[in-house]
Amino acid sequence: MRQNPARRAALLDAAVTLLAERGSAALSYRNLDEAAALPVGTAANYFRTRADLLLEVTRHVLNRLGPDPQTLAAALKHPQPTRHAAVLQHLLDRMQRERDATLALLELRLLARRHPDLQDAFRTTVQDNLTLSRQFSETHGFTQGDDEFLMGYLLLSGFVFEELTLPGLLPPHLGTRLLRTLTAPPANQPG
Structure with a gap:
């Protein structure tokens, strides 16, 4: 699991924006990487499962x-x-x-x-x-x-x-x- 706090924050902020603007169906790793302006595959390195991502986004x-x-x-x-x-x-x-x-x-x-x-x-x-x-x-x-x-x-x-x-x-x-x-x-x- 990656530990770059700035990238994690960028991914979480991008997830918030995606959820607000496009709904939960748009919250894929690919869309998240794109919204955070990070290389493809980055989100998958920070959140092993969609459930992990959703729980972290909730806390965020x-x-x-x-x-x-x-x-x-x-x-x-x-x-x-x-x-x-x-x-x-x-x-x-x-x-x-x-x-x-x-x-x-x-x-x-x-x-x-x-x-x-x-x-x-x-x-x-x-x-x-x-x-x-x-x-x-x-x-x-x-x-x-x-x-x-x-x-x-x-x-x-x-x-x-x-x-x-x-x-x-x-x-x-x-x-x-x-x-x-x-x-x-x-x-x-x-x-």
Whole structure:
């Protein structure tokens, strides 16, 4: 297995672009080599099987969509009533800015659904990411328990799905309004 980090990164970034633009059927070694502008046969030297490639691409996508440490630190400095909204706004902005990575993740989800041999590995990777997000949320007092966290997660996931697959369908700035509503204190609790 080859270990040139720059080539591996180029292959993974090319895989993200291929998934986002052309779907999982286009993710062949030959297309990947061409998209990464690398010699034919390079991708096969880095990923022994398609399953290995897909699992690495999944990890790469989740890493690209993860919070930027500096921006996250700045968001955590907001006063408590707006802190949760600031963190979620950063994540929403990142998913929209990393459009290819977000679309690639949707494509990977569909692929894992169709291929049970990939589903367990994909589920474990996404579950680990979800667990870290839940722990972060609870540590910072953003949500109270699994139900509240999962409702927010599903609400944002649905919004991002609509926004990326049918751009312009939803009103402008709906994401920001959605986050404010999601993070507003209950009516009987002071902000």
